[in-house]
Amino acid sequence: MTELATMDFHPQPQAGEPKPWAFPAPERGSLDNGLTVLRCHRPGQQVVAVEVLLDAPLDAEPAGLDGVATIMARAFSEGTDKHSAEEFAAELERCGATLDAVADHPGVRLSLEVPASRLAKALGLLADALRAPAFADGEVERLVRNRLDEIPHELANPARRAAKELSKELFPADSRMSRPRQGTEETVANIDSAAVRTFYEKHVRPATATAVVVGDLTGLDLDALLGDTLGAWTGSAAEPRPVPPVIADDRGRVVIVDRPGAVQTQLLIGRTGPDRHDRVWPAQVLGTYCLGGTLTSRLDRVLREEKGYTYGVRAFGQVLRSAPDGTGAAMLAISGSVDTPNTGPALEDLWTVLRTLAEGGLTDAERDVAVQNLVGVAPLKYETAAAVAGTLADQVEQHLPDDYQAALYRQLAATGTVEATAAVVSAFPVDRLVTVLVGDAAQIKAPVEALGIGEVTVVAAE
Amino acid sequence: MPMGHTATAQAGSGGLTATEHRLANGLRVVLSEDHLTPVAAVCLWYDVGSRHEVKGRTGLAHLFEHLMFQGSAQVKGNGHFELVQGAGGSLNGTTSFERTNYFETMPAHQLELALWLEADRMGSLLAALDDESMENQRDVVKNERRQRYDNVPYGTAFEKLTALAYPEGHPYHHTPIGSMADLDAATLEDARAFFRTYYAPNNAVLSVVGDIDPEQTLAWIEKYFGSIPSHDGKQPPRDGSLPDVMGEQLREVVEEEVPARALMAAYRLPEDGTRACDAADLALTVLGGGESSRLYNRLVRRDRTAVAAGFGLLRLAGAPSLGWLDVKTSGDVEVPVIETAIDEELARFAEEGPTAEEMERAQAQLEREWLDRLGTVAGRADELCRYAVLFGDPQLALTAVQRVLEVTAEEVQEVAKARLRPDNRAVLVYEPTAPADETDADQTDATDENDEEAAK
Numbered sequence: 001m002t003e004l005a006t007m008d009f010h011p012q013p014q015a016g017e018p019k020p021w022a023f024p025a026p027e028r029g030s031l032d033n034g035l036t037v038l039r040c041h042r043p044g045q046q047v048v049a050v051e052v053l054l055d056a057p058l059d060a061e062p063a064g065l066d067g068v069a070t071i072m073a074r075a076f077s078e079g080t081d082k083h084s085a086e087e088f089a090a091e092l093e094r095c096g097a098t099l100d101a102v103a104d105h106p107g108v109r110l111s112l113e114v115p116a117s118r119l120a121k122a123l124g125l126l127a128d129a130l131r132a133p134a135f136a137d138g139e140v141e142r143l144v145r146n147r148l149d150e151i152p153h154e155l156a157n158p159a160r161r162a163a164k165e166l167s168k169e170l171f172p173a174d175s176r177m178s179r180p181r182q183g184t185e186e187t188v189a190n191i192d193s194a195a196v197r198t199f200y201e202k203h204v205r206p207a208t209a210t211a212v213v214v215g216d217l218t219g220l221d222l223d224a225l226l227g228d229t230l231g232a233w234t235g236s237a238a239e240p241r242p243v244p245p246v247i248a249d250d251r252g253r254v255v256i257v258d259r260p261g262a263v264q265t266q267l268l269i270g271r272t273g274p275d276r277h278d279r280v281w282p283a284q285v286l287g288t289y290c291l292g293g294t295l296t297s298r299l300d301r302v303l304r305e306e307k308g309y310t311y312g313v314r315a316f317g318q319v320l321r322s323a324p325d326g327t328g329a330a331m332l333a334i335s336g337s338v339d340t341p342n343t344g345p346a347l348e349d350l351w352t353v354l355r356t357l358a359e360g361g362l363t364d365a366e367r368d369v370a371v372q373n374l375v376g377v378a379p380l381k382y383e384t385a386a387a388v389a390g391t392l393a394d395q396v397e398q399h400l401p402d403d404y405q406a407a408l409y410r411q412l413a414a415t416g417t418v419e420a421t422a423a424v425v426s427a428f429p430v431d432r433l434v435t436v437l438v439g440d441a442a443q444i445k446a447p448v449e450a451l452g453i454g455e456v457t458v459v460a461a462e
Numbered sequence: 463m464p465m466g467h468t469a470t471a472q473a474g475s476g477g478l479t480a481t482e483h484r485l486a487n488g489l490r491v492v493l494s495e496d497h498l499t500p501v502a503a504v505c506l507w508y509d510v511g512s513r514h515e516v517k518g519r520t521g522l523a524h525l526f527e528h529l530m531f532q533g534s535a536q537v538k539g540n541g542h543f544e545l546v547q548g549a550g551g552s553l554n555g556t557t558s559f560e561r562t563n564y565f566e567t568m569p570a571h572q573l574e575l576a577l578w579l580e581a582d583r584m585g586s587l588l589a590a591l592d593d594e595s596m597e598n599q600r601d602v603v604k605n606e607r608r609q610r611y612d613n614v615p616y617g618t619a620f621e622k623l624t625a626l627a628y629p630e631g632h633p634y635h636h637t638p639i640g641s642m643a644d645l646d647a648a649t650l651e652d653a654r655a656f657f658r659t660y661y662a663p664n665n666a667v668l669s670v671v672g673d674i675d676p677e678q679t680l681a682w683i684e685k686y687f688g689s690i691p692s693h694d695g696k697q698p699p700r701d702g703s704l705p706d707v708m709g710e711q712l713r714e715v716v717e718e719e720v721p722a723r724a725l726m727a728a729y730r731l732p733e734d735g736t737r738a739c740d741a742a743d744l745a746l747t748v749l750g751g752g753e754s755s756r757l758y759n760r761l762v763r764r765d766r767t768a769v770a771a772g773f774g775l776l777r778l779a780g781a782p783s784l785g786w787l788d789v790k791t792s793g794d795v796e797v798p799v800i801e802t803a804i805d806e807e808l809a810r811f812a813e814e815g816p817t818a819e820e821m822e823r824a825q826a827q828l829e830r831e832w833l834d835r836l837g838t839v840a841g842r843a844d845e846l847c848r849y850a851v852l853f854g855d856p857q858l859a860l861t862a863v864q865r866v867l868e869v870t871a872e873e874v875q876e877v878a879k880a881r882l883r884p885d886n887r888a889v890l891v892y893e894p895t896a897p898a899d900e901t902d903a904d905q906t907d908a909t910d911e912n913d914e915e916a917a918k
Contacts, residue, residue, distance in 0.1 A: 015571050146762070264613045
């Protein structure tokens with residue numbers, strides 16, 4: 001039997017006429033209590049997404065209490081003036097809702113998702129949590145113990161262990177960014193309900209908060225709904241907190257977190273660079289995609305599809321924290337894992353890819369495909385209410401205008417190959433990258449030293 | 463239960479409809495229109511998964527899925543990825559016990575390209591498949607195995623529990639990722655034979671969902687897929703049926719370098735597609751879904767003996783489903799303490815059944831999960847294929863949530879009583895050891911009990 005198939009072949013089809021799509025524009029307003037509200041109607045999206053941003057950044061945590069913002073965020077769903085912790089969880093689930101809360105460098109973010117028909121009730125619960133959290137001693141104590149139990153699990157995970165080490169290397173020891181977002185065993189153990197309440201009273205108020213509501217809002221009187229729920233939340237006026245600058249040491253060097261016996265080495269190679277306020281951002285997004293956005297990008301074309309060293313290596317830029325004056329920063333990084341015996345060869349290839357890119361630049365074809373993908377996937381990426389709400393909330397959190405994402409798509413389309421090359425080369429300079437390797441030092445140290453990509457130190461995995 | 467607490471009039475189907483078609487070569491086609499967003503999802507399910515693999519060739523279905531992205535007669539190298547992404551689409555493929563799926567979500571005006579690409583590899587993969595791709599993707603898949611299972615704490619738990627829960631020789635005894643030895647042993651000829659056996663239009667269902675013109679879409683499907691010859695080389699998978707209960711508690715203790723003690727268990731539950739399976743889903747949700755569940759309240763909130771405690775359901779159609787318990791202990795708590803508490807809670811639940819409030823919460827949670835799944839064109843396309851391949855009727859996808867809402871508390875109690883018993887579970891206990899010496903390069907560690915392997 002011949003391997004040439006017997007089917008009829010046809011030439012590759014041409015695309016049809018594109019249909020217009022634009023990133024949705026939210027409607028901006030505010031409640032009497034000063035809460036900023038962004039709303040966006042998305043027909044057909046039955047699960048409504050609500051994001052609430054609180055101006056309670058990690059750098060506001062008192063000395064020695066790293067993790068208090070995280071414990072506060074979690075404690076929001078552990079009881080209010082109306083419900084015990086168990087009752088609150090039950091009431092939320094009765095709405096078919098999920099509520100997540102995360103504390104990060106820019107602030108605390110609560111994310112609610114609920115079917116539109118039960119939005120009123122779920123918004124009531126969310127408002128109770130913000131307005132009158134119980135912060136009961138016993139519940140906070142339990143959250144603290146639970147958090148302490150989580151830490152060893154995180155340290156045992158190679159990707160998370162690498163992220164922790166990179167932050168420690170990049171940022172000065174007195175910077176909050178150098179330390180784990182959710183605190184360490186020492187600092188978390190110091191947290192109690194009084195500390196949580198103090199942090200809450202100091203940093204949580206409607207005047208410095210924003211709510212984003214996205215979904216199919218047909219038939220909902222959202223103004224009345226919000227007025228009855230989040231509108232009942234009160235608090236004093238306050239100025240937004242000043243944002244400290246981000247300082248990082250990106251001298252080229254290598255840190256191996258020793259994990260004897262590991263069958264793979266986790267790579268995390270990073271530094272800091274411009275955030276979305278910088279004019280270079282669209283070109284940086286484009287260039288970074290060409291370097292490592294997908295399995296046909298430069299890194300995976302070699303490391304995965306030619307050599308088979310990895311399941312996938314990605315390059316990305318992720319905003320750490322932004323400021324209105326543009327002094328914020330993003331983490332620019334390459335991450336992935338490679339098998340232990342090929343760690344040296346994989347890093348050598350990775351550096352060769354970076355050097356080749358710096359010497360020869362991107363091709364027009366690469367740039368075109370990247371633009372077509374980054375711009376073309378927008379309607380897919382923003383199909384759900386949660387995706388739209390997430391990006392709108394990011395914009396607020398990063399002090400960007402509400403039409404930022406819509407404008408970004410136009411800028412990407414207008415960015416040329418030369419600009420994208422310049423941006424990615426300056427984002428990933430071969431001699432200014434901090435490399436963290438979580439792996440078996442006995443096997444990988446010598447081959448990595450031989451590459452000459454910086455001084456190699458070994459630390460215990462703990 | 464009354465239907466009074468459904469979130470929408472159509473309870474999840476949102477007024478969606480689907481039409482069914484069949485080409486002369488046996489390819490089944492499901493189309494569903496939705497013009498809200500200018501996107502279209504293409505999903506192709508082949509009725510082949512790891513349950514079809516034979517001894518000594520575990521992991522072949524998944525390795526083969528990777529090879530499907532390495533080019534075909536008219537598509538060079540990584541062209542499939544390049545063309546879809548260059549058209550503003552996203553794509554992937556995954557392999558589970560029961561099926562292999564491939565999907566592209568495209569801007570609506572690029573739909574024809576995705577159909578052309580899927581047809582090209584369905585009809586002509588072997589024109590491009592060579593040793594170089596085989597060797598390369600073998601290495602990629604081995605690294606996928608290391609990354610997702612072997613190099614993370616508890617990573618091989620799913621594999622171990624599955625092997626306990628389904629006896630030696632059972633088609634579900636091994637998981638889709640396969641063993642390193644079998645991945646090494648697979649040959650190019652194995653891959654060719656696998657394609658010739660399973661990759662036929664009459665062994666697949668194609669769904670297209672979104673902003674489409676059904677008539678035009680069907681014409682394109684006929685044009686690109688219509689001439690691919692059908693063939694009937696496929697043998698039915700080995701019988702996966704087993705007695706309703708295991709009849710004894712199976713148990714394995716793993717001593718490994720993990721951060722904390724853990725108790726995991728797999729309960730044997732009714733097959734997917736049955737009302738009893740929906741009842742089991744509700745039982746597991748009441749007992750261990752979310753932060754108001756009985757086990758969470760008992761172990762995490764009250765006893766404070768666990769960091770996390772929950773139940774999940776692995777729905778399977780060709781063998782009993784698995785109810786998946788995962789508890790990580792807090793501090794120095796010993797496993798028997800946890801186990802006693804769980805047995806008490808399960809026994810109490812079997813005796814009392816769920817309260818009305820618990821039923822309401824569990825049904826609301828499962829309903830939202832369905833709304834989420836049907837809320838994207840890709841999710842809908844996948845569910846339509848699922849019901850067409852596994853149960854012969856794609857329309858069942860649009861009414862699935864109603865069926866969950868119709869289950870009664872009595873049915874939930876009944877399944878709990880019959881199945882959530884100590885003599886119907888396989889148990890895996892993790893006891894941490896001190897950090898390993900540098901000798902043991904084959905230590906097994908890792909996280910989530912994902913039953914899917916992805917190409918990307």
